[in-house]
Amino acid sequence: MKTPSELRYTEDHEWLRPEGKSGRIGITDFAQDQLGDVVFVELPEVGRAVKKGEAFGVVESVKSVSDVFAPITGKVVSVNQGLVDTPELVNQDPYGQGWIVELEIADDAEVQALLDAQAYAALQEGGH
Amino acid sequence: MGKRTPLYGEHVALGARMVDFGGWDMPVQYPSGILAEHEAVRTRAGLFDVSHMGEIECTGENALEFADHLVANDCMRLAMDQVLYTPMCYPDGGVVDDLLVYRLQDRVLLVINASNTDKDFAWVREQQDAFAGDVKVRDISSKTAQLALQGPKAQEVLQRLTAKDLGEIAFFHAAEDVEVAGKRALVSRTGYTGEDGFEVYLPAEDAVHVWREILRAGEPEGVIPCGLGARDSLRFEACLPLYGHELDDQHNPLEAGLKFFVKLAKSDFVGHAALVRVQEQGGPERRLAGFRLLERGIARQGYPLLDVQGQPVGTTTSGMPSPTLGAAIGLGFLPAALAQPGTRIAVDVRGRAVSAEVVKIPFYRRSAK
Numbered sequence: 001m002k003t004p005s006e007l008r009y010t011e012d013h014e015w016l017r018p019e020g021k022s023g024r025i026g027i028t029d030f031a032q033d034q035l036g037d038v039v040f041v042e043l044p045e046v047g048r049a050v051k052k053g054e055a056f057g058v059v060e061s062v063k064s065v066s067d068v069f070a071p072i073t074g075k076v077v078s079v080n081q082g083l084v085d086t087p088e089l090v091n092q093d094p095y096g097q098g099w100i101v102e103l104e105i106a107d108d109a110e111v112q113a114l115l116d117a118q119a120y121a122a123l124q125e126g127g128h
Numbered sequence: 129m130g131k132r133t134p135l136y137g138e139h140v141a142l143g144a145r146m147v148d149f150g151g152w153d154m155p156v157q158y159p160s161g162i163l164a165e166h167e168a169v170r171t172r173a174g175l176f177d178v179s180h181m182g183e184i185e186c187t188g189e190n191a192l193e194f195a196d197h198l199v200a201n202d203c204m205r206l207a208m209d210q211v212l213y214t215p216m217c218y219p220d221g222g223v224v225d226d227l228l229v230y231r232l233q234d235r236v237l238l239v240i241n242a243s244n245t246d247k248d249f250a251w252v253r254e255q256q257d258a259f260a261g262d263v264k265v266r267d268i269s270s271k272t273a274q275l276a277l278q279g280p281k282a283q284e285v286l287q288r289l290t291a292k293d294l295g296e297i298a299f300f301h302a303a304e305d306v307e308v309a310g311k312r313a314l315v316s317r318t319g320y321t322g323e324d325g326f327e328v329y330l331p332a333e334d335a336v337h338v339w340r341e342i343l344r345a346g347e348p349e350g351v352i353p354c355g356l357g358a359r360d361s362l363r364f365e366a367c368l369p370l371y372g373h374e375l376d377d378q379h380n381p382l383e384a385g386l387k388f389f390v391k392l393a394k395s396d397f398v399g400h401a402a403l404v405r406v407q408e409q410g411g412p413e414r415r416l417a418g419f420r421l422l423e424r425g426i427a428r429q430g431y432p433l434l435d436v437q438g439q440p441v442g443t444t445t446s447g448m449p450s451p452t453l454g455a456a457i458g459l460g461f462l463p464a465a466l467a468q469p470g471t472r473i474a475v476d477v478r479g480r481a482v483s484a485e486v487v488k489i490p491f492y493r494r495s496a497k
Contacts, residue, residue: 034145036357037163039449040426040456042478058478060426062162062448063357084424 001124002029004095008111009120010071015095016103018111022077024099027059027068027090030124032098035061038090043079044101050074052110057100059090072110074103129153133179134273134335142353150243152180155355165358166451169321173279174354175342178320178327179335182245182269184238184252190261191236195229197397198238198255200381200390206231211300211316214389215381216248217399221406222377223384224251226369228318230302237314241371245269255398273335277342277351278325278362280494285346286326289338290315294326309341320359322366322492364446367418367459367490373429373445374416374459383412383461385489414442417467418489420457421475425482427458432476433484441466444475450491457491458484 007015013031016023032038042058050056050070057068079101083089090098105111115123130153139146144155155177157165168174186194196203201214210231216224225244230237240248249267256265277286283294289309294317297303302316311334319325330338343351360370367385369375374384381390382403392404406412421427427447432440447458458475466473471486 036145036157037161040424042425062166062361062451063156065426065428 001033001121002095003117003121005117007095007117008071008114009117010069010114011123012069014069014071016071016111016114017095017099018105022074022102022104023072023111024102025068025071026094026099028120029094031066032091032094035059035064035066037061038087041083041087041090041100043083044076046076046079048076050076050103059100068100070103071114072103073106075106076101077104078102131180133177134332135177135179135339138336138339139177139353144353144355147356149180149356150241152242154180155353157355157357158353160352162355162357162361163451165352165354166361168350168352169279169323169354169358169362170452171280172349173277173281173285173325173346173351174358175339175346175351176276176278176354176359177274177335177339178276178359179273179332180242181274182240182242182248182267183272183274183329184240184249185266185268186236186238186263187234187266188261188263190259191263192231193261194256194259194263195236195238196394197259198252199227199229200397200399200403201229202391202394203229203231203236208233209302209304211302211318213300215375215384215386216251217381217397217403218377219399219402221380221382221399221402223371223375223379223381224248224377225371226375226386230314230316232302232304232314239274244371271332273330273332275328275330275335275339275342276319276321276325277328277346278319278321279323279351281346281349281351282323282325285342285349285351286315286328288345289341297326309338311338313338320368321362322368322490323362323494361448361451364448364459365450365452365457365490365492369416370446379461380406380412382406383414383416385416411464413464414461415464415467416445416459417462417486418457418459418491419473419475419484420455420487422483422485425475425477425480426456427460427475427477427482427484433460433462434474434476434481435466436472436474438474438481440476441473447475452492457487459489462486
């Protein structure tokens with residue numbers, strides 16, 4: 001499983017790529033592998049304010065429905081419209097073209113509090 | 129830790145994702161994924177471990193009469209080595225389970241759902257106590273492994289492992305003492321995928337050998353192991369009911385669309401009076417219907433079904449995007465008046481009303497040869 005070192009992670013298997021005042025969010029390689037073939041992604045509306053830990057999107061595979069939780073508090077500034085027609089991008093390129101939303105970062109401290117790649121990888125090895 | 133089939137080690141070695149299913153540790157999918165496994169069965173063939181299924185053996189002079197008393201379908205018209213599908217009801221018409229009944233040389237075999245095995249066996253025992261004829265019942269589930277090879281290439285592949293002419297086994301018929309890869313098995317042309325295929329029952333200790341041999345024999349055709357995920361999506365497209373979804377003790381088989389498998393002309397069986405009453409009162413008030421979503425979204429089990437005014441009128445029993453049809457479809461119970469194809473309804477998908485249309489079922493039917 002890949003866990004790029006430049007990203008921050010949650011225990012719920014989301015990643016955040018901070019770039020200035022905002023950051024893209026997706027689900028990790030581990031999460032997409034666990035879910036299996038992704039067939040549908042429900043995206044939040046642009047402009048929606050979300051709180052850290054709030055479910056603000058849904059990723060569905062053939063068999064299951066999984067919430068996507070906001071890793072940090074912020075406002076949705078854009079969503080990945082490419083997932084509407086090709087949800088399988090989440091499987092094929094979870095850290096790239098499979099990104100789900102971009103959030104405006106409200107509090108930098110929340111970003112700093114997220115797991116780094118090493119801590120997230122250790123969590124997986126700890127048994128899931 | 130759940131119960132394990134004799135093939136547990138094979139699944140782990142193949143990289144399967146194991147999940148709990150009715151108390152069993154079962155493979156939900158292998159690394160190929162549900163969609164690829166589903167497609168393999170529709171276009172080639174796939175091999176399933178279904179050893180978790182329960183088997184009850186009925187012996188004695190009146191074993192067939194006993195089975196006939198237990199279930200709603202007509203066992204008395206079964207020829208030797210013939211198989212039938214049937215619901216088994218409580219006296220109030222609710223469904224205990226759905227099962228296969230095999231009429232074999234010296235016994236009648238009932239093949240029941242894994243998660244219902246203990247409940248079913250207790251129920252069958254109870255009926256046996258009240259039954260006047262000569263019958264003994266035995267739960268042989270733990271000694272019996274079951275493999276299902278399903279798909280258009282199933283016969284061609286399995287034929288390589290046996291001298292028995294599989295072409296002689298007709299749909300819903302069985303053959304006993306068939307040597308498969310050198311092991312003796314009961315082979316039937318049955319399945320739960322909507323495709324042609326075989327189910328192979330054999331002693332638990334022979335399961336690993338035969339599993340490996342079938343996969344090896346099927347390599348040229350691209351036969352792959354398939355998990356419960358694909359088994360569910362395949363049976364769902366073919367509208368084969370799954371206990372706990374389309375069937376339970378709160379619904380009778382007439383509501384669940386199994387009228388064809390309920391023989392009310394039979395003089396008596398458990399649940400007969402209740403089902404006769406349903407028919408006399410004009411048929412069931414609610415019916416299982418299939419629907420297709422007209423907007424983006426996926427209906428899942430438990431999601432409410434709404435009428436066009438937005439009032440809840442039923443519940444989704446199974447739903448997913450159909451790999452074969454490429455559309456999000458579902459099954460659910462609706463008032464009889466709304467269960468007609470063409471009727472507009474909606475599905476409450478996490479608080480959003482997604483419009484849908486009732487369609488004819490089954491969603492998928494394999495083309496005739």
